[in-house]
Amino acid sequence: MQVIFGLMLAILLGALEQSIVAVVLPEIALQLNGFDNMAWVVSAYLVASTVTTPIYGKLSDLLGRRSVLSFAIVLFLLASAACALAQTMPQLILARILQGLGGGGLLSVSQATIADVVPLRERGRYQGYVSGVWAVASMAGPVIGGYLAHFLSWRWIFWINLPLALLALVTVRRALRHLPAGGRRHRIDYLGALLFGAGLSGVLVFLTRLGQGQSPSRPDTLALPLAGLACLGLFIWQERRAADPVIPLAMLRVPTVAICCITLFLCFFQLIAMSVLLPLRFQVVAGAQADAAALRLVPLTLAIPFGAFAAGRLMSRSGRYKPLQMAGALVAPLAIAALAFVDPRAVWLCALVMVVLGLAIGLQLPSGLVATQNAVPLQHVGIATALTAFSRMLGGAVGVAVLTTVLIALLRHGGMAVGDLVQRLLNSFNNHRAANTDAGA
Structure with a gap:
């Protein structure tokens, strides 16, 4: 259990950093005088972590999970301190890039390590726990960030990583001493x-x-x-x-691996895009305040880990994962389509549809990962796991970029002043942060 605790803590840190700064971006930009580059505080981390995820997976296969994960945690820790000490926006963005370079290994190597230390039959159950932790951390990040910034300072969003990362590092170093250290450095x-x-x-x-x-x-x-x-x-x-390629192209020709990566890409294309755009829909169409719009995502946030836990349990008992992934992949887009027709002012009906969406997404997380791990040889588990994590992160990044681009194009076509909308949303973010932190208190 000690190793599972350390790995989940590492995953928690990596997932939180994807969204924890979102609510306090206006405050950071105001203090560092960098409104023009504000969005890059989030994007820098996402791009860096997405790019390095497959590379970490391959390195962990070659050099061993313990050393590669330790390096990722140390880099993440040092970069977090640099973020907290940043005095200008360019300094913060550079530190966030370094933080993303470390964060890219936290999820992929941790999940690959679980495949090493957990019996094959139990992988589904533990990966369900991990997927649930990741989903909750990603969705809860803005609330936690708002709480820390309101009662302390936005810099504590990064300072808080130091003790947690140190605890994860010590735990991982102690618990993984028995794992092989690798040693094929010349083949990188x-x-x-x-x-x-x-x-x-x-x-x-x-x-x-x-x-x-x-x-x-x-x-x-x-x-x-x-x-x-x-x-x-x-x-x-x-x-x-x-x-010895970074990504063995032959692996992508394995039907199970290819299908799972595509499914997870589409899953997170939907999830991250909905988590960004649904609050805007609730604010613009239903007239909700920022805090109320954020709270209306709670059904989606809570349903995802329930779906992941259920999928993990069912896989451990039955040994089957294909029906779970197929069910989730079919129901999720239907639920999103239903949200397009449901009146956003119908709070309970929207909540019901979001619960269905969250359960469908949760079913796909551990099932896609375990299916991929079981479809490749043991020596390729690290890169296979990294490919699933990469597919998730790439889907989220592409989903937000594509749908935000479509939204901006539609606004311009309709004659709406995008700059005025952005200013309204910045003000709304400030109100949202204050409201959420007051509620948390």
Whole structure:
């Protein structure tokens, strides 16, 4: 149980940092005089952690879980201190990039480690617990961030990571001493890792800029995806010739792995996009205040871990995961479609549909992961686990960017002043933070 506690604590830290700063962004931007770059405080972490997730998985297969996870925790810890000490917005964004470079290993390596220390039949149950912790932390991040910023300072959003990361580091180092340390350093594909990181970063930064309302026709914006796609093309060429590639392309041809990665990508495309856009719908269409709009996501937040726990239990008992993933993948888009037709002022009906959506998403989290782990040889469990985590994070990043771009385009087409809406939302974020922290107190 000691090792499970340490791994869950590492996952908790990585998941919280994806969303914990969202509510206090206006306060950070005001204090550091950086409203123009405010969105990059979130995007810098998401892009860096998404890019490095598969690389960490491969490194953990080669060098051992204990050393790679320890490195990720230490980097995350030091970067958290740098975030807390930042005096300008560029300093904070740079520190968030470093924090993301550490955070990318917290989820993928921790989940791969669980596959090493837990019997095959019990993987589903424990991965259900992990998926539930990750989902709750991701959705609860803004409330926790608002509470810390209201009663202490926004810097405590980062200071609080230090004791927790130290505890996770000590626990992991002690509990994983029996795991093999690896030792195939000479087979690391450094060129492949560099090309993958550069290529995916270019594409994700481009999508992030689109989500912030920048025109895709700008030369500096358009150059990003072109350079990124070129690097990804070179990456594929490099992986085909590398002795030990970062991402074995043959693994993606395994039907179970490919289907699970696509399903998890679509799952988080839906989840993260809904968590961002549903509060806007409740505010703009239903006239709800920011705090009320955020509280209306509680049914979705609570249903996800229940679905994940249930899926883990059912997999442990039956040994089957395909029906769970199919059910979740079918019901989730139907629930989202239902939300489009339900009056957002119908609080209880919206809550019921969000519960169904949360349960459907929860069913897919552990089932997709365990199915992928069981479909590959033991020596590839780390990279396979990282691919599922990467699919989740990429789906969330793409979902927010694409749907936010569509929203901005629709607003402009309808003649609404986007700048006025952004200012209203900034004010709403401040009210939301104050209301949530008062409620928490």
